Amino acid sequence: MSQALIRTEGLCKYFFRSSGLLQRREQVIKAADAVDVAARAGETLALVGESGSGKTTLGKTMIRIYKPTKGKIWFNEEDISSIVGAKLKKHRQYMQMVFQDPTSALNPRKTVVDIVGLPLKIHQKLSRSARRARVRDLLEMVELPADFLYRYPHALSGGQKQRVGVARALTLNPLLVVLDEPTSALDVSVQAKLLALLERLRGQFKLTYVYISHDLGVVRNISDRTVVMYLGQIMEAAPTAELFKRPLHPYTKALLSAIPIISDEEQDIIPEEITLKGEIPSPLDVPPGCRFISRCQEKTSICKSEEPQLIEIANDHYVNCHQCFSSSQQLPEEVAAQSP
């Protein structure tokens, strides 16, 4: 097993909001609450969950776009959770991001050459002509024609804009790229092309991806490991194939059963029919005990009184649920029988 490129330890990101007449009352939004994740070099780690589950916050905090409230981030065994200034700038080169909405992520007043070349100007202080040459190479890499250099974002289609976003993220030869739902604004036929491109680039440049998505169909096909999040915490984490074969957490099962599938073969993969009641609670008042309790169909008294811990119940399969843990006693032999 290769070593973790990036690893978090009890990572927390809280947002504070003051309210009341004199802004004296402070509310805490725990967007990411004591999260431990690790992405190994060369793999694609998927973060999935509903909107409001904290997956984007976690992605942004991991690469220090946000400053973490608590916890540590190890990047190549170096703690980057509190570095600042020149040191942080140096690390930014290794960690890049592709944003969700390609239209608002590109400056409408700049041409493609300026947008993609900006990191080169900031980090490598290259001359204009050197930047242009490099951007031309990058456009070729993301399969865009060279005459796009002087186009403005409004003259590009959604898929082309997202390719420009990918080119910009790869400008500085990063090690880690956080992809925040890069295809959610695209049609399926365009999405498939972009995903194929991302896969090719990952192999070519030995990249590590953290892929944030709510589309489990995409996640199934491109990721090596999947982390399911709910209200700022990890509910389940496992190798993707294993997670889809044997989902354990009730939330994971519910997510899987909600996917609109298109063929009967897929029906067999989906666990029993579960429809979640209600909606994700506000992160302002997280329920005590298990976070998922308000929507869970398998809850018992212990779920209310005690917060479950993320426990490894099979090889590399972690679950954050009292029920799974108590019912998993027979599971280890089953797993042992399968793995050599």
Add this chain to the structure above:
Amino acid sequence: MTVLGIAKLKIHFDTIDGTAEVLDDVCLSVNEAEVVGLVGETGCGKSVTAKTILGSLPMPPGKVLDGKILFFGDDLLRLDKRDRHRVMSEKMSYIPQDPMTSLNPVFTVGEQMGDLIRWQGRRRIGPLEFLGLRRGRHNSVAKAVQLLDRVEIPAPKEIVRRYPIELSGGMRQRVLIAMALIGRPSLLIADEPTTALDVTIQKGILKLIEEKVEEEELSVLYITHNLGVARRLCNRIYVMYGGTIAETARTKDLLKAPMHPYTCGLIRSIPKLTGDEFKGIDGRIPDYIDPPTGCRFHPRCPQVMEICEQEKPELVKVEEDRLVACHLFSRGGGR
């Protein structure tokens, strides 16, 4: 019985750059108590079709060149405004795409629903009733509560007093569905009602629509870009590409054995849970100002032939309940 029948609908838009030939001979029909899906990618003309049926397409710049929209036998395009309004307000209803912007932010849910309840099927109401000084034909608040209850909103008495911003996306969509069902319509047009929602919430909404369709014996034209959603709800699917109908068939047949190369490409593009390989379609959607000659899909088609460039394929019957517009299947040729 056919509730809605569209024949050879052709719509152009006048733009600064020239005339955009957006809809080109669109034909579709919705039968009684049938859920029909209209599936296609961004910019294929599905929303234009819906808006034309509803009469909310701004004209100009849009203009109808040709075609008929028959609704219970009346041609909506040829009725005068007053009759059209009457026919539609009695029997047709609409669920909009974006629950975030489709409700008025300055009125409470109850006020908005109350307005609809009072005005339903009427052209004018008395001044006292307008000012809320006299109770109209209905007790609108009680009716609103009852309607919200039917779309499974918890604590409906509380919700009628809330403003739309206080509700989540899923709740707002439920309110909009409740509003669409106020007048007991026969035809419901739903324009991607779950696109902005999470899958778990989407599932609840689809279930609700399913139930309502059964309870009220609704006919539905369900517009979506998601074949999975269409599979769940629809009896029959129309696949649209570049302003034309590419293929129509029963849902099961269409997904199992797609015929039109575009439908095949679309189905192959969807990432499956089985982890089977998926790939997209080369090229991009056609330019409507200067659309490709012949078949509009031919520049992207993997099975393109000489004739495709010259001649527009007609929508022909290939099997029972199955029409395909592709030269591969016309003239009884088969593959």
